[in-house]
Amino acid sequence: MLRLALSTIYSVSTVSLSLTTPTPTLKTILSETVEFKYFF
Numbered sequence: 001m002l003r004l005a006l007s008t009i010y011s012v013s014t015v016s017l018s019l020t021t022p023t024p025t026l027k028t029i030l031s032e033t034v035e036f037k038y039f040f
Contacts, residue, residue, distance in 0.1 A: 011033070014032075
């Protein structure tokens with residue numbers, strides 16, 4: 001339950017960041033998201 005909440009919050013923050021940042025940063029955010037999912 002806690003993992004789901006954390007991953008949801010992380011996803012929302014990632015999306016909001018990707019909407020306000022250029023493409024190079026978007027690639028790093030995507031890779032961080034993948035690492036985050038594997039981390040959990």
